[in-house]
Amino acid sequence: MAFVYHNSRRSVLSLIGAFMAASMAAAQLSSTFYDSSCPGVLSTIQTAVQSAVNQEARMGASLLRLHFHDCFVNGCDGSVLLDDTASFMGEKTAPPNNNSIRGFDVVDAIKSQVEALCPQVVSCADVLAVAARDAVVALGGPSWTVLLGRRDATTASFNTASSDLPSPLLDLSALITAFSNKGLSTTDLVALSGGHTIGQARCVTFRNRIYNENNISPSFATSTQGNCPSTAGDGDDILSPLDVQSPTAFDNFYFQGLVNQTGLLHSDQQLFNGGSTDSQVSTYSTDMAGFFNDFAAAMVNMGNISPLTGSDGEIRINCRTTN
Known part of the structure; x- marks a missing residue:
């Protein structure tokens, strides 16, 4: 029994440590992160999102969902956007995402405009976070101040996407647990x-x-x-x-x-x-x-879930591939 208790205590401490690390990373995010390095990025993303939603209203929901599906798998790190490679199977074809998530072409177009404005400064993860907000606003919803400074993952996880994204078949208790697991x-x-x-x-x-x-x-x-x-x-x-x-x-x-x-x-x-x-x-x-x-x-x-900050990760030039 003492052995079980010791392991349980260690697990609790590990969980607390993980949440503290995530909180510290989130604290490094800032609403003014690009004010000097890319002052026009927010208006550029907003204009592009508004145009995409004007062309297809459903795209607003798709962009919001991409941000959610990104954040719930190893944090808000742009990993959902990565195509499969020889070294890893990405998240796009995981059961919760396969033939379901969409909007990648819109994200590509936004990222191209952002790259032309400020080469290799703004992460794909931040593009997703801002685009989700702007998509909601474009359809009549509320606005909020998006905290910025996320960096992009250099890998993605088919298995984590398969296990961590809440299923539409879950009961209430399982939904509460799935969200609690993400803080x-x-x-x-x-x-x-x-x-x-x-x-x-x-x-x-x-x-x-x-x-x-x-x-x-x-x-x-x-x-x-x-x-x-x-x-x-x-x-x-x-x-x-x-x-x-x-x-x-x-x-x-x-x-x-x-x-x-x-x-x-x-x-x-x-x-x-x-x-x-x-x-x-x-x-x-x-x-x-x-x-x-x-x-x-x-x-x-949600946007504060385990972001990569500082020197972790990278700023991808193309959201579909690592640099």
């Missing part, structure tokens, strides 16, 4: 889930919910079934909006949908299913300003 609170979990007020999901991710779950509006289930066949393999990639009321507007209708049992994903509806997060969902469903404030704060918290 994010339950309040952050619910607020960040509100990002599903924009974007779409593939039939394969919600088929079981609309055909087999009971905590779902019958009329919503029926209407959604019309766009998602019950047979596995049929129409797996057919898309449905995560927020059927206003799929291209960043608002609080996602939470109103949860109250009305029209959450598209199992993991969405888990936030309002008789559990500890019901009250937060109820509040957001009637208080959009409160949701916006908490979402902005949660995005800053």
Whole structure:
């Protein structure tokens, strides 16, 4: 028993040390990081994101999701953007990302403009963080001050992407654990889930919910079934909006949908299913300003997950490959 206790204590201390290291790295980020080295970068990214969203509103959700999927895998380090190489299998083809994450061409275009402005100064990880904010704003959502100074990873992890990205099939307790493992609170979990007020999901991710779950509006289930066949393999990639009321507007209708049992994903509806997060969902469903404030704060918290700073990592010239 003493041996078990010793190992448990060491694990706790290691976990505390990891969080302290992540906090110290996050503390090195600054909203003024590029003020001298690349003063035009924020306006350049904002203009490019606005143009991309004007061309396709769904791209706003895609850019937001890229930042999330980057940060949840070994921290906000741009690793999600790396293509596979002979030495590592990247994150793009991991099950949570394969045929799902998108927007790489837009990121490439933004990075090219940034490189022309300030060669090898601004990281791909920071481009993702700023683009996510600007995408939300472009669709009517809140703004926040993005802390900058992240550097880019020189490797990526297929296995970590497969294990650490929260599945749309998770129950509430598993969702809380997945976010807690990244240093994010339950309040952050619910607020960040509100990002599903924009974007779409593939039939394969919600088929079981609309055909087999009971905590779902019958009329919503029926209407959604019309766009998602019950047979596995049929129409797996057919898309449905995560927020059927206003799929291209960043608002609080996602939470109103949860109250009305029209959450598209199992993991969405888990936030309002008789559990500890019901009250937060109820509040957001009637208080959009409160949701916006908490979402902005949660995005800053998420952007602080284990960034590479100082001399760690590199500033990639091409976001798809290491230098």
